[in-house]
Amino acid sequence: MSDLRLLQVGIGSWGSSWLDVVQKSEGFTLAGIVSQHFEATTEAAERTGATAYPTIEAALEVRDEFDAVLVVTPPENHAPVAIASLAAGLPVLIEKPLAPTLDDARRIIAASEASGAIAMVSQNYRFKRAPRTVQRLIAEGVIGEVQQVFVNFQKAPHFEGFRVEMEEPLIVDGMAHQLDQIRGVVGLEPTVLRARSWNPSWSEFAGNASVALDVECAGGARVLYTGSWASRGETTSWDGDWDIQGERGAIAWRNNQITITFTSLFDTVFLAGALENAGVMQVSLDVLDVEERLGVLAEFRRAIVSGRSPETDVRDNIGSLQLILATLESARHDGDPVTLQSAAALLAG
Structure with a gap:
């Protein structure tokens, strides 16, 4: 074609x-x-x-x-x-x-x-080798049911333009990726959240550049997120550092490297596509033909040609948008809890 x-x-x-x-x-x-x-x-x-x-x-x-x-x-x-x-x-x-x-x-x-x-949202951070690998491992049940997730995101970017003037630049722009990954990569659906944001004195942003977020999810899982675009310490990758813990073990995802620590010795022996090192499994990343925005465009084309719904169709992505807006609302009210609706309720208005 x-x-x-x-x-x-x-x-x-x-x-x-x-x-x-x-x-x-x-x-x-x-x-x-x-x-x-x-x-x-x-x-x-x-x-x-x-x-x-x-x-x-x-x-x-x-x-x-x-x-x-x-x-x-x-x-x-x-x-x-x-x-x-x-x-x-x-x-x-x-x-x-x-x-x-x-x-x-x-x-x-x-x-x-x-x-x-078709209407699709460009969530380019989903279309990379590391998140695709984490997504597959969780879907395959390698660590069992995910019950707690810890995310740390630290950067000190020097932006120009609208981001510098935004009220909540990290929540609206930077965190949009990780908030979508909670849903699209880890597979959790948030139900209640509490957020607080602030701006350190040395920040280059007019709005709040640092955030702490506590998310309750359907099924009882919990996500704790800390992030800053005004970090004075050691920075993370743009994906952030993830510690995803389940019944059988934990996935650590940092800087395009994925390791799994299992509670059982037998699991460390029989995991295909991984190499054991002192009881920790070092996982090879899944191979992708294209990544990032090229991966987004490839998914967009496949959806157009096949007529099927794309992975980040607007009907699903409204859930990620709600997560951003709920984080904003809670941060503006000094950490008050905000309840999130199901996708069906969102679409019903």
Whole structure:
């Protein structure tokens, strides 16, 4: 099958990097670009060979020139761009977070259902070797039922632009990955959470750059998360350091390395694809054809071609959005508990 023609909407700092990703991908051709800054759009179009459009409406006037839309605008513009594209019958891939509010997310989902066109969220941290390996090990029951998870995320990035001015930059932008991984990689569904956020004096952010989060999940599992974008100590990878503990043992996931410690000696002997070292199993990472955003695009294309729902379909990802918004709400109220709804209840509004 020939390449699918992609219309990209948004070419800010992150959107500009998407231009290169799309061009490197197999199965997509960058056919059009839309941005609020038409001069920058024109320059990008000249560099990539795509066609520049001043607005999404102008691009959709020639809807037959495109097979799908990539939405990389600021979150407050996700809904109008995605809904217009879906109404035109075009599948959409939306940069995380899905939307700034649950109402906007529901509107996107309704537009997808009305048109029959796919709507997917780019959760690129799922599409990497280490999280894929952890996801498989948990699904296979290697450590039994997961009952407690400890996550530590420490970085000191020097950002420019909107992130520096956000009220809660870590919760809305940085933690969005780990919060989604709680659901998509570990397989837990949060039910109640408590969060507190603060900003150390040396932080480069106007809003709170540090967070502590306590999450209760369906079935009784508990997740404790600590993170900072203003760390003065040893930093972690962008995935964070994970300690996932189950009935039979624990998975440690750090810096693209995965080890398992079992409670039983017999389990350490018979785990395929792992090497024992002093009672700890060092696990080889699963092989992937492509990772990160290239993996996202590959999943998006598979879904379009096959007609099946993608892994990070908006109907599922509204649960990850709710987790972000609930963390925000609790942090704004100094750690008050916030109850989360089931996916069915969320979709029902």
